[in-house]
Amino acid sequence: MLVLASKGRRISARVVDTLIAFGVAYLLLVGLAGSTSDDGAILVIASVSLVGGALLYYLPLVHWWGTTVGKRVLGLRVVRLWSDGTLPPSWKDTFLREFDRAAFLSIPVLNVLVGAILLAQMAKGRGTYHQSKFDRAARTVLVRWPGVRARSVAA
Template identity: 40%
Template sequence: MTDEAVTALAEPSQRLVARLVDTLIVGVPLATAATAIFSRETAQTVVAPVAFAAVYLVYEAVQLAIWGRTVGKRLTGLRVVSADGGPLRVPQALVRSAIYAVPPAARPIPVLNVLAGIFWLAEIGLIFEGDLHQALHDRAAGTLVIDVRSRPEPVAEPEDIPLSDV
């Protein structure tokens, strides 16, 4: 594992903000377009979830395969790397992206909709479990999310200087 990956794993809050940014980048235009083309109910219950899953899969997989980060991860200073600290490989980007993107496509199917909701709660919960902060998609793809922002060096504390008897 590289020094960069060892010293700077991403915090769960950074990851959640990055994911929110990416979701808005993909979701808002898709929901707007779907609502303009289809009835509101059809757009919200069928078209938008399926379109979101497909577009988000491509959005994330391509950016991760090329740069190791999405727009949201760039804004929050994060990068996805292989669990061994090396660069992310294309199959890892695809597996990671698919596991995250596919559950929204289950929204139109009542039972699968509930299971997808439970899955996403488990995804979020796993980020807080363990030292590596790996969600299910990280574990399955063998990836880590690291913080690549420069961190200031800690200031050395002065040694305790004993007071002499005066």
């Protein structure tokens, strides 16, 4: 039986995944910026690196395995809502779930505000399935894997 992920595990997984995604973005930034000294170009490259790093990290992992490093460490998995939990999200659903977040977090100055809003949303109750707006758009839900105890997804 699948069990919904708790708030603490969701937030902890997001912190781990964000640190890794920023690491990927940093590597992209160093590789792309190289010898550029133009401040405007570096700002654009930094924004592109943040989006690219997040997408390179989240999209393949969530689509292929339904989990990221942070989610796996904390025993969580993204599954299609109203499924038996064996199917990871489709490419379309994964893109819907991850792209908006990556795009919002790459906007200079607004990224801190958006990050704070996302953490606040994660900390409060979000309906029957504890879904973020990104999960609702993609028709996915975050569950404990393997499921242990708490509220069941299949009702």
